[in-house]
Amino acid sequence: MLKIPPLLTLTWFPPVMQFSLPPLNDHNLPYPDTMHPIVVHFVIAMALFAVLCDAIALFTKNTRLYEVSWWNLFFATLSIFIAIIFGQIEAGLAEPYDAAVPVLNAHTVLGWSLSAILAGMTAWRFILRSRDPGKLPIPYLGAGLVLAALVCVQVYLGDKLVWVYGLHTVPVVEAIRKGVL
Amino acid sequence: MNPELLEQLGPQLGPNGLPYSIPIHPNLVHITLGLFIIGIAFDFAGAFFPLEKSILKMLSLTAVRSNFFDVGWYNVLASAIVTFFTVAAGFYEIMLATPEPGVKSAWGLEAMPTMLLHGVGGVFLLAIIVGMAVWRGFQRFAWRKDMGRQVQWSYLLAGVAVLGIMFVHGTLGAQLAAEFGVHITADELLRTGQDPNLLLK
Numbered sequence: 001m002l003k004i005p006p007l008l009t010l011t012w013f014p015p016v017m018q019f020s021l022p023p024l025n026d027h028n029l030p031y032p033d034t035m036h037p038i039v040v041h042f043v044i045a046m047a048l049f050a051v052l053c054d055a056i057a058l059f060t061k062n063t064r065l066y067e068v069s070w071w072n073l074f075f076a077t078l079s080i081f082i083a084i085i086f087g088q089i090e091a092g093l094a095e096p097y098d099a100a101v102p103v104l105n106a107h108t109v110l111g112w113s114l115s116a117i118l119a120g121m122t123a124w125r126f127i128l129r130s131r132d133p134g135k136l137p138i139p140y141l142g143a144g145l146v147l148a149a150l151v152c153v154q155v156y157l158g159d160k161l162v163w164v165y166g167l168h169t170v171p172v173v174e175a176i177r178k179g180v181l
Numbered sequence: 182m183n184p185e186l187l188e189q190l191g192p193q194l195g196p197n198g199l200p201y202s203i204p205i206h207p208n209l210v211h212i213t214l215g216l217f218i219i220g221i222a223f224d225f226a227g228a229f230f231p232l233e234k235s236i237l238k239m240l241s242l243t244a245v246r247s248n249f250f251d252v253g254w255y256n257v258l259a260s261a262i263v264t265f266f267t268v269a270a271g272f273y274e275i276m277l278a279t280p281e282p283g284v285k286s287a288w289g290l291e292a293m294p295t296m297l298l299h300g301v302g303g304v305f306l307l308a309i310i311v312g313m314a315v316w317r318g319f320q321r322f323a324w325r326k327d328m329g330r331q332v333q334w335s336y337l338l339a340g341v342a343v344l345g346i347m348f349v350h351g352t353l354g355a356q357l358a359a360e361f362g363v364h365i366t367a368d369e370l371l372r373t374g375q376d377p378n379l380l381l382k
Contacts, residue, residue, distance in 0.1 A: 027359060032287065033352065033355055033359065034355075034359065037355075038351075040211065041210075041211045041214045041215040041218070042215050042218070042219065044211040044212065044215060045211055045212045045213075045214070045215020045216050045219070046215055046219060048212070049212075049215075049216060049256065049259060052259075053255070064248075064251050065251075065255070067245075067248040067251055067252070068248075068251050068252050068255045068256070071223065071248065071249070071252045072219065072252065072256070075219055097377070097378045098378055098382075099377065099378050099379075099381040099382045100381075129243075130243065155208060155211075156203070159203045159204075159207075159208065160203070162207075162358065162365070163197070163202070163203050163204055163207075163358075163364065163365055163366065164197075164202060164203070164365075164366045164367065164381060165366075165367050165377065165381060166362065166365040166366070166367035166368045166377070168359060169358065169359045169360070169362055169365055169367070169368055170359060170360045170362070171362045171365075171367070171368040171371050171372065172365075172367050172368060172371065172377075175371050180371070180376075181371075181376070181377065181378055
C-alpha cells in the first residue's frame with residue numbers, strides 16, 4: 001500500500017498556528033466519505049419539489065403549495081453553496097484521468113451557474129411572494145421548468161463522474177496511485 | 182447474483198452490469214432523503230417557531246407557523262411516495278450486482294453482507310417512512326388539527342432516530358458503490374484489466 005503524505009503541512013506558520021489536514025484515505029479524501037453527493041440531496045430534491053409544487057398549485061388552486069414551494073426553493077439555494085464548497089474540495093482531490101476531465105469541467109461550470117440561477121429565482125420569488133403569495137406569473141413558472149431541466153442535466157453530469165468514471169471510488173483511486181490510470 | 186443466471190440477460194447488460202449506463206436507484210435516493218430530512222427539519226422549525234420569530238423578522242422573511250408545518254407534511258408525504266420507486270429500483274439493481282468477493286469495506290463487511298443489510302434495510306426504511314407519513318397525517322388532520330404546534334414531540338424525536346438509521350443505511354449504500362465498485366463502469370473495467378481512460382473517452 002502506498003503511503004500518502006498529509007495534504008498540507010504549513011510549517012512556516014508560528015508554532016501555535018501549525019496544523020495539518022488528516023492524511024488522505026483510500027478515497028483520496030481527508031474525511032471518510034464523499035460529502036458533495038450527500039449535500040446535493042437537498043439541492044436536487046428541494047429544487048425539483050419546488051417546481052412540482054408550483055405546477056400542482058397552478059392546477060389545483062391549492063395556494064398553500066406555493067408556500068411549500070418557496071421554502072423548498074429557499075433551502076435549495078442555501079444548500080447549493082455548501083454543495084459547491086464540498087464539490088470544489090472533492091473535485092480538487094479527484095485527480096480525474098483524461099477521459100473524465102471534460103465532464104468534470106462541464107459539471108463545475110454548470111454548478112456555479114446553477115448557484116446564480118437558483119439565487120436569482122429565489123430573489124425573484126421573494127419579490128413575487130411579498131407582493132402576492134397566492135399567485136405566480138407564467139414567466140416564473142416557465143423559468144421553473146428551465147431550472148428543473150438544468151438540475152437534471154447537472155445530476156446527469158455528476159452521475160457520470162461517479163457511476164461511469166468512478167472518481168473517489170477505491171478501485172479508481174488505487175489504479176491512479178499505482179499509475180495504471 | 183449468480184453469473185450464470187445473469188447470462189440470461191445476455192448482451193443487454195453493459196460493462197457496469199446494468200442495461201443502462203447510470204444507475205437509477207441513487208438518483209431516487211436524493212429525492213427520498215432530501216424530502217424526508219427537510220420535512221422533519223421544517224416540523225422542527227414549526228415546533229420552535231416562537232424562538233425563531235425574531236430572527237425571521239430580522240431577515241425580513243415573512244413566515245407563518247402553519248406554512249412550516251405544510252412543508253413538513255407535504256415533504257414527508259412526497260418522500261413516502263417516491264420511496265416505493267427508490268426501493269423498487271434498488272432491488273432491481275442489487276439483483277444485477279456482481280461485486281468482487283474478498284474485499285472488505287471500511288466497516289469490515291464484505292460485499293454480500295453489505296448488500297443484504299442494505300436491501301433489507303431499504304424495505305425496513307420504506308415501512309418506517311410510510312409509517313411516519315401516516316403518523317404525520319393523523320396529527321395534521323385529526324389529533325392536532327386545531328393546535329398551534331401540529332407535531333408531537335415524540336414524532337420529532339422519532340424523526341431524528343430515522344435520520345440516524347438513514348445515515349447508517351446510506352453509508353452502506355455508498356460503500357457498495359465507492360468501495361465495492363458495484364455498477365460503476367470504470368471500476369468494473371479495471372476489474373477485468375481494461376483501461377477506462379481509453380474506453381470511456
